[in-house]
Amino acid sequence: MSNRSMWSLKLSTAAIALIPAAIGINYLGKLVAGLLKLPLWLDSIGTVLSAMLAGPIIGALSGIINNIIYGVTADPISTVYAITSGVIGLIVGVMAYKGWLKNFKTVIVVGLVVGLAAAVISTPLNLIFWGGQTGNVWGDAFYAFLVSNDVPVWLASFGDSVIVDVPDKLATVIVGYLIFKGLPNNFISIFQGQDKIEEL
Amino acid sequence: MSTMTLYADRDSVIHNHVSPLTKVLYVVVSIAITYIYPDLLFVLLVTIFSGLMLTLGKVFRRILPILAISIILIISIVIVQGFFNPENQTELFSIGFLTFYKEGISYAALLTLRVFNMIMAFGVLILTTKHDELVEAFIRKGLSPKIGYVLLSVLQLIPQMRATMGKIADAQASRGMETKGNLSVRMKAFFPLIGPVVLNSLNSTRERAIALEVRGFNTGIKKTFLNAAKEYHHQGFIQLILWLVLLGTIVWRILI
Numbered sequence: 001m002s003n004r005s006m007w008s009l010k011l012s013t014a015a016i017a018l019i020p021a022a023i024g025i026n027y028l029g030k031l032v033a034g035l036l037k038l039p040l041w042l043d044s045i046g047t048v049l050s051a052m053l054a055g056p057i058i059g060a061l062s063g064i065i066n067n068i069i070y071g072v073t074a075d076p077i078s079t080v081y082a083i084t085s086g087v088i089g090l091i092v093g094v095m096a097y098k099g100w101l102k103n104f105k106t107v108i109v110v111g112l113v114v115g116l117a118a119a120v121i122s123t124p125l126n127l128i129f130w131g132g133q134t135g136n137v138w139g140d141a142f143y144a145f146l147v148s149n150d151v152p153v154w155l156a157s158f159g160d161s162v163i164v165d166v167p168d169k170l171a172t173v174i175v176g177y178l179i180f181k182g183l184p185n186n187f188i189s190i191f192q193g194q195d196k197i198e199e200l
Numbered sequence: 201m202s203t204m205t206l207y208a209d210r211d212s213v214i215h216n217h218v219s220p221l222t223k224v225l226y227v228v229v230s231i232a233i234t235y236i237y238p239d240l241l242f243v244l245l246v247t248i249f250s251g252l253m254l255t256l257g258k259v260f261r262r263i264l265p266i267l268a269i270s271i272i273l274i275i276s277i278v279i280v281q282g283f284f285n286p287e288n289q290t291e292l293f294s295i296g297f298l299t300f301y302k303e304g305i306s307y308a309a310l311l312t313l314r315v316f317n318m319i320m321a322f323g324v325l326i327l328t329t330k331h332d333e334l335v336e337a338f339i340r341k342g343l344s345p346k347i348g349y350v351l352l353s354v355l356q357l358i359p360q361m362r363a364t365m366g367k368i369a370d371a372q373a374s375r376g377m378e379t380k381g382n383l384s385v386r387m388k389a390f391f392p393l394i395g396p397v398v399l400n401s402l403n404s405t406r407e408r409a410i411a412l413e414v415r416g417f418n419t420g421i422k423k424t425f426l427n428a429a430k431e432y433h434h435q436g437f438i439q440l441i442l443w444l445v446l447l448g449t450i451v452w453r454i455l456i
Contacts, residue, residue: 013417014409016346020354021401024361025394031365032393036379036386049398065347069354072331073204075269076322077315128235129318131311133280135273140280147284178391179398187402190409 006055006097014190015054022046022062023069029175040168047089048114048176052101053191056093063089080129084121088114092173101177111173115166122165123158132157139164203355206262206326214257214328219432220337222439223325226253229442230321233449234314240306243313250320259327267319274312281308331355336425345423349412361401368396 025046033042047066051059063085071079091114100106126132132153133140139160146156180188209215214223230250234243254260285304292302325334332352339348372392378385412418 011346012409013413014406016350016417017405017409017412018402019350020357021405023354024357024401025398027358028361028365028397029394031362032390035369036389036393038383038386038390042390045394045398061347061350065350065354069351071322072326073206073355074266076266076319076326077270077273079322130273130277130315131281131307133273133276135270135276137272137276140276144280144284147280147286150286153286175390175394179395182395183399183402187406190406 006093007057009057011054011058012191015058018050018054018058018191019062019065022050022058023066025049026062026066027070029172040171042168042172042175044085044088044169044172045176045179047085048092048173049179050191051089051093052096052176052180053188054093055097055192056090058191059089059093060086061089063087080125081122084118084125087117087121088169091117092176101180104177107174107177108170110177111170112166114173115169116162118165118169119158119161122161123154126157126161127154132160134160134164136160136164203331204358205331205355206266207330208259208262208327210258210328212256212258212328214253214324217432217434218328218438219430219435220325220329220334221341222432222435222442223329224334225439225442227321227325229446231314231318232446234317236449237453238310240310240313243310243317247313247317247320250317250324253324254320254327257324257328259323262327263320263323266323267316270315270319274315277311277315278305278308281305281311332427333430336427336429339423340425340429346417349417357401361397364400365393365397369393 023046026043027046029045030041030043033040044063044066047059047063050062064082067078067082067085071077071082092110095101095110095113100110122134123132126134133143142163143156143160146159147153151159230246234246237243251260254263281304282300283298283304285301285307287303287307288301290302292300292305294300335343335348335351339345372389373379377389377392379389380386
């Protein structure tokens with residue numbers, strides 16, 4: 001890891017150029033998951049990968065901009081979740097910097113933390129905007145089950161989010177990590193490195 | 201070069217006489233007031249107004265596919281709230297053993313209208329505004345040009361990456377990759393599909409970084425614009441009205 005602070009706002013050109021690529025990877029992840037009919041979205045692989053490569057600031061920016069762009073070009077509803085995506089990038093970036101990408105076990109912890117955080121952030125958004133549901137069939141069935149058993153709405157909504165987010169984000173972080181591990185070292189150093197472009 | 205956009209080129213009042221920033225303010229105000237004042241009739245009126253704006257912009261038909269994306273969310277809202285809303289008491293009607301309740305259905309109607317209004321208000325912005333004009337308007341207002349670059353380049357990059365994806369999918373299929381079958385087969389196909397595209401895009405990111413650096417992307421000098429700003433009149437007045445509507449709704453909500 002580089003010795004600069006992970007919170008440095010002096011972003012290198014390579015790091016900024018990484019954001020569009022990350023958003024593209026998010027988009028393709030979702031596309032391929034849909035193509036292969038996987039039961040997950042896998043639509044934040046790019047955010048996770050960019051956070052692993054270039055730190056929490058770039059990760060958070062990738063997440064937020066991803067949802068804004070997606071909102072403006074396809075589905076306005078996804079703009080609501082810009083904050084969730086930003087937090088996903090932020091957490092992965094911080095945990096990667098603190099050395100949580102050592103081995104597969106720690107990566108699973110990262111995935112669970114990210115999934116739970118995503119659920120915690122999404123729950124108030126779901127409650128405010130659509131009365132607590134997510135629009136995911138399994139999650140909403142679980143929500144209906146909880147509400148009909150007199151569980152408070154906010155808790156049911158949280159359960160709905162957990163069921164939807166935790167498996168998806170866990171898989172996303174694992175996929176992101178496997179890709180990250182497979183990258184040649186000189187790739188990784190560009191994005192983490194200093195502004196010395198001649199090193200390229 | 202192909203880009204991703206929903207912009208529909210029309211000759212209308214909304215296209216020609218409303219500035220991008222005014223439309224952004226419209227989106228914010230129109231969505232905010234439906235959540236500030238939770239009254240079915242009021243939200244219906246706001247939604248109709250958004251629909252009217254779309255009709256005025258001659259893009260009403262273009263919003264329908266976007267509305268269709270959210271249909272699963274809406275069906276789910278209607279069913280779950282209709283059956284399971286904790287405040288359900290008054291029976292509205294029943295189909296077989298399924299009973300819908302009045303409280304739940306009216307709450308579901310409110311939520312549905314809010315979702316519709318959200319999408320239609322967004323539609324007023326995104327169907328009638330060129331994205332480069334929108335981003336430039338923000339940069340003039342003080343958004344960092346670097347972020348502006350990121351926003352615009354994504355829209356060009358995604359179609360390129362999608363094309364690369366198609367090539368890689370063909371190449372892998374010709375090597376005998378299975379994309380159909382049970383879950384584990386399909387999961388195994390994920391990496392050979394996504395891996396090369398990711399490597400490819402990171403590689404071109406490196407090249408793009410060099411190209412940008414050569415063109416002075418990182419200099420601290422003030423950037424100029426390629427396109428002249430389009431002139432709009434009376435924007436201050438429209439924006440003032442929008443702010444007043446927002447303020448009025450808040451006051452109304454507090455008083456009633």
